[in-house]
Amino acid sequence: MEMQNLWPDFAIEPTKSPKAILKEQAGYLMAKTNNVLSADVDTSTYQNNLIHKFYVVAPAMNNYRFEVFYIVHKIINFYPLSIYWYPEENDPYKESIEINSDEELINALRKIFNAPTTVKIISSLLSQSLAE
Amino acid sequence: MSFLNVLFWNVHKKDLTTQIVNIVHSRDIDILILAENPVSQIHLLQALNVKGPYYFLNHPLSQCKKITILTKFHYTSIVPIEEGDRLTVRHINLPTGEDFLLTALHMVDKSNFNSESQNEAASLVADQLSKVENRLQINRHIVIGDFNMNPFEIGMIKANGFHGTMSSEVARKGSRMVQQREYPYFYNPTWSLFGDLNKAVSGTYYYQHAEHVCYEWNVFDQVLIRPDMINNFVKDSLEIIQTDGVTSLLTRRNVPNKKTFSDHLPLFFRLKF
Numbered sequence: 001m002e003m004q005n006l007w008p009d010f011a012i013e014p015t016k017s018p019k020a021i022l023k024e025q026a027g028y029l030m031a032k033t034n035n036v037l038s039a040d041v042d043t044s045t046y047q048n049n050l051i052h053k054f055y056v057v058a059p060a061m062n063n064y065r066f067e068v069f070y071i072v073h074k075i076i077n078f079y080p081l082s083i084y085w086y087p088e089e090n091d092p093y094k095e096s097i098e099i100n101s102d103e104e105l106i107n108a109l110r111k112i113f114n115a116p117t118t119v120k121i122i123s124s125l126l127s128q129s130l131a132e
Numbered sequence: 133m134s135f136l137n138v139l140f141w142n143v144h145k146k147d148l149t150t151q152i153v154n155i156v157h158s159r160d161i162d163i164l165i166l167a168e169n170p171v172s173q174i175h176l177l178q179a180l181n182v183k184g185p186y187y188f189l190n191h192p193l194s195q196c197k198k199i200t201i202l203t204k205f206h207y208t209s210i211v212p213i214e215e216g217d218r219l220t221v222r223h224i225n226l227p228t229g230e231d232f233l234l235t236a237l238h239m240v241d242k243s244n245f246n247s248e249s250q251n252e253a254a255s256l257v258a259d260q261l262s263k264v265e266n267r268l269q270i271n272r273h274i275v276i277g278d279f280n281m282n283p284f285e286i287g288m289i290k291a292n293g294f295h296g297t298m299s300s301e302v303a304r305k306g307s308r309m310v311q312q313r314e315y316p317y318f319y320n321p322t323w324s325l326f327g328d329l330n331k332a333v334s335g336t337y338y339y340q341h342a343e344h345v346c347y348e349w350n351v352f353d354q355v356l357i358r359p360d361m362i363n364n365f366v367k368d369s370l371e372i373i374q375t376d377g378v379t380s381l382l383t384r385r386n387v388p389n390k391k392t393f394s395d396h397l398p399l400f401f402r403l404k405f
Contacts, residue, residue: 044259046252053260055214058193066195067216070256086217121195128193 015102018071018078019043019052025109029056029122036129037122040065050075056122060129066121069112071099083108086117134228134405135162135366139373140353141398142167142238142278148393151376153179156187158377159400162204167238167278169200177202196220199236199277210234214264219257219277221264228405232361233270235261237277250280254287258294262316265358272364274403275318275356278396282350283323296320296356300367303359318356321370322399325351336372336397338387353399361403369402 016024019041026039040055053070057063069085083097083105099105112118139161141152145168156164157180164187169176173190180187180202190200191207196215201222203210214221219237240253265271279288287293291310296318297303303319326349328334335349357365374382374397381397383389388397 042263044256046255046259051256061193062211062213064193064212065214067214067260124195125193 013078015078018073018081018102018105019050021102021105021109022052022054022071025113026054033122033126036060037125045075046072048075049073056125058125058129060132061125064125066125068118068121071105078102081105083112085112134226136226136403136405137161137400138163138165138276138355138403139398139400140165140167140236140276140278140355141373142353142394142396143169144390144394144396145170146394147171149176149179151379151381151393152176153182154376154378155373155398156180157183159373161400163210163234164202165236165276166200166202167198167236173200173202176200191222194220198238201236213268214260216260219260221261223268223270226405230405231270232272232274232364233265233268235273235275235277237275237279239278239280241280247285250285251287251290251293254279254281254290254293258292271316271358272360273358274361276354276399278352279354280352282347282352283320283354288320288354291315294318294320294356296354298323300362303357303362306359317359319359319362319365320354320356321365321367321401322351322354325370325372331372332374332382332386333372333388333397336388336399337395339395353396355399355401364403364405366402366404369400371400373398373400 022041026041029037029039038057040057042053044051049072051070051072054068055065056068057065069083071081071083073081079100081099097108099108137160143166149171177187177189186204187202188206191210191212194212198218199220209225210222212220213223219235221233221235224234225231240250265273281288288296291308295315298320300319303317307314307316335351336353337350340348381389381393388395
């Protein structure tokens with residue numbers, strides 16, 4: 001008897017993974033700073049979760065890295081995911097934002113990247129790197 | 133042989149410049165690490181340097197606002213490697229040619245995070261520190277700070293947390309295998325700071341609350357030492373500071389005088405090279 005393929009057809013997720021979105025934004029930071037700064041996404045697992053930490057990196061400053069925020073989602077599902085970050089300087093509570101789609105993720109990233117705290121850190125690293 | 137005197141203090145968002153200066157001068161501190169310091173570094177530096185320009189500013193590259201580090205050596209010898217809003221990892225290069233990593237941190241607190249969240253935060257930070265060690269190929273590492281956990285709590289002892297042991301002999305084994313994965317130890321000497329046998333206080337932080345289980349005294353302020361640096365740690369130097377040398381930091385009931393000073397007591401230790 002001829003063996004049949006017993007596997008079903010698999011649906012391929014049309015959306016990008018959160019990590020792919022973060023990596024894409026990491027690349028955009030390089031472009032925005034004329035490659036003076038870069039960004040890195042570091043992934044680890046904890047229990048049944050994937051954790052992606054987003055770092056800004058200053059290659060001219062001995063590859064100094066600053067963790068801006070991190071996101072957590074289940075290994076088998078991209079959404080819902082949570083973003084953890086400090087919205088303001090000296091804010092004692094880490095804000096956790098629940099995200100249910102890639103569109104919501106992009107909006108949240110826009111908010112984080114444009115937050116005064118983030119802009120201040122990047123400006124400081126940029127000027128110190130350029131002074132090297 | 134040379135020595136490095138290290139002081140960590142969570143100053144509870146209070147201007148404790150006078151007390152800091154008194155301790156730093158009376159203990160001849162080389163590395164001063166402050167958490168929740170509201171005072172500008174310049175103001176602090178001026179107060180510290182009244183007898184001469186002995187202390188240097190926090191490294192200007194540092195973006196970690198929760199931790200301030202002032203040193204008796206220039207900041208170019210204590211370079212930030214990796215930071216977040218709650219921790220700073222520094223690479224210290226001593227004039228003797230020796231180097232090591234020093235991480236100062238302030239972990240999430242019990243009033244805003246439950247024990248499971250603290251446990252998870254411990255795993256994330258421990259993993260981050262391990263990755264930094266691997267990236268720099270340096271396993272000489274000291275971690276100090278306000279962990280907001282006691283040395284016996286899960287996040288402090290579990291293999292995929294800080295993996296801190298109370299025994300330097302156990303830590304000297306280097307690491308432990310758990311389910312085919314190797315986890316390096318930290319030696320946590322702060323286990324020995326519980327109780328009042330040789331001192332007036334039983335921990336670094338006092339908190340009384342109306343629950344059936346209440347330790348009242350806690351040792352949230354801790355130092356963790358990787359096995360390769362145990363020989364640099366002067367064991368009998370580890371001390372909870374109870375006075376700034378002029379004024380007691382305690383109330384008449386021998387608990388931290390949080391009204392006037394901080395709710396945490398400073399932690400002191402010495403390294404030898």
